[in-house]
Amino acid sequence: xxxxxxxxxxxxxxxxxxxxxxxxxxxxxxxxxxxxxxxxxxxxxxxxxxxxxxxxxxxxxxxxxxxxxxxxxxxxxxxxxxxxxxxxxxxxxxxxxxxxxxxxxxxxxxxxxxxxxxxxxxxxxxxxxxxxxxxxxxxxxxxxxxxxxxxxxxxxxxxxxxxxxxxxxxxxxxxxxxxxxxxxxxxxxxxxxxxxxxxxxxxxxxxxxxxxxxxxxxxxxxxxxxxxxxxxxxxxxxxxxxxxxxxxxxxxxxxxxxxxxxxxxxxx
Numbered sequence: 001x002x003x004x005x006x007x008x009x010x011x012x013x014x015x016x017x018x019x020x021x022x023x024x025x026x027x028x029x030x031x032x033x034x035x036x037x038x039x040x041x042x043x044x045x046x047x048x049x050x051x052x053x054x055x056x057x058x059x060x061x062x063x064x065x066x067x068x069x070x071x072x073x074x075x076x077x078x079x080x081x082x083x084x085x086x087x088x089x090x091x092x093x094x095x096x097x098x099x100x101x102x103x104x105x106x107x108x109x110x111x112x113x114x115x116x117x118x119x120x121x122x123x124x125x126x127x128x129x130x131x132x133x134x135x136x137x138x139x140x141x142x143x144x145x146x147x148x149x150x151x152x153x154x155x156x157x158x159x160x161x162x163x164x165x166x167x168x169x170x171x172x173x174x175x176x177x178x179x180x181x182x183x184x185x186x187x188x189x190x191x192x193x194x195x196x197x198x199x200x201x202x203x204x205x206x207x208x209x210x211x212x213x214x215x216x217x218x219x220x221x222x223x224x225x226x227x228x229x230x231x232x233x234x235x236x237x238x239x240x241x242x243x244x245x246x247x248x249x250x251x252x253x254x255x256x257x258x259x260x261x262x263x264x265x266x267x268x
Contacts, residue, residue: 001131007107013126017193019093040072040075041075042073043066043067043071043074044072044075045073046070047064047067047068050064051064051065051068054211055202056091056092057092057209058092059093061091061092061093061094062087062088062089062091062092062093062094062095062098063088064088065084065085065087065088065095065098065105066084066085066088066095066098067082069082069083069084069085069088069098070200072084073111073172074098074172074173085098086098098247099150099236109161111131111133111169111170111171111172112130112169112171112172112175112242112267113172114172114173114175115171115175115177115267115268116266116267116268117130117265117266117268118264118265118266118267119264119265119266120263121144121150121152121153121263122150122151123150128144129144129153129231130153130169131169131170131171131173132153132167132168132244133167133168133169134155134163134165134166134167135166135167135168135243136137138139139224140156140179142154142155142156142167145261148153149263150263152261152262152263153261153263153265154259154260154261155167155246155259155260155261155262156257156258156259157191157246157248157257157258157259157260158256158257158258159189159191159248159252159254159255159257159258160249160255161249162249162250163249163250164245164246164247164249164250165242165245165246165249166243166244166245166246167244168241168242168243168244169241169242170240170241170242171239171240171241171242174199174200174236174238174239174240175239175240175267176237176238176239177197177224177236177239177242177267177268178223178224178268179221179222179223179266179267179268180195180207180220180222180224180242180265180266180267181219181220181221181222181264181265181266181268182219182220182234182263182265182266183216183217183218183219183220183261183263183264184210184212184218184220184260184261184263185212185213185214185215185216185217185260185261186212186213186214186215186258186259186260186261187214187215187258187259187260187261188214188256188258188259189214189216189247189248189252189254189256189258190211190212190213190248190252190254191211191212191214191248191252191258191260192209192212192246192247192248192250192251192252193209193210193213193244193245193246193247193248193260194206194207194208194209194244194245194247195207195210195222195226195227195243195244195245196227196230196242196243196245197224197239197240197241197242197243198240198241198243199234199235199236199237199238199239199240199241200240200241203229203230203234203236204229204230204241204243205224205227205228205229205230205235206227206228206230206245207222207226207227207229208222208226208245209225209251210222212260215236217263228242238254242267242268244262246260
């Protein structure tokens with residue numbers, strides 16, 4: 001999101017003491033400048049200029065770093081975005097949005113550049129996982145495995161009581177997705193998965209639960225229009241994050257090692 005537009009949407013004019021006049025003047029100047037040139041590069045430059053006028057103790061300091069991170073992400077600068085969001089999350093008045101992003105976007109340097117996107121996992125790169133990564137990296141990364149039908153993404157899991165797992169992918173730009181489709185199977189335990197979309201602030205919508213059979217493929221074609229809000233209000237209809245959640249530990253009495261195989265992932 002452009003720095004000036006984000007400021008306009010997220011920052012109502014201060015009604016009481018506490019926010020410095022200089023800070024608000026800087027944000028207003030950034031809005032005027034960005035109105036002339038709406039490119040991500042210009043947005044990042046104007047956000048940086050705003051930060052030059054803010055002290056670390058300013059109540060707007062964390063928010064300004066957050067929107068600089070958004071601008072850098074739209075430029076494709078994953079590391080720069082992560083650095084900015086870390087500054088935002090650790091500000092004297094931290095940005096909760098930055099906390100939400102940092103908790104999820106560990107692989108922001110490899111985002112999904114655009115949609116529609118079709119991932120059959122048969123490309124030339126051995127590590128082409130369609131930008132999907134494991135939320136809890138200590139549990140092991142997904143991998144590509146050759147089968148008689150071509151390569152598939154294999155996601156190793158451990159089904160435990162009241163435990164969930166997830167794969168995620170980040171979108172470089174906000175995307176208004178209409179459909180998420182894929183084929184999926186389980187190796188050892190009949191499983192249950194759900195797809196969620198997050199707009200980057202923690203507001204999200206989620207699909208119905210999909211039952212995954214053992215040792216045979218199931219096809220899922222999920223209409224985003226039918227996704228339900230995970231909480232009341234807040235969803236912007238612009239996805240910044242795709243999340244595939246393994247809910248088997250919550251919905252099954254079976255326990256033990258398992259693998260989820262995913263193929264033909266389509267985002268459109």
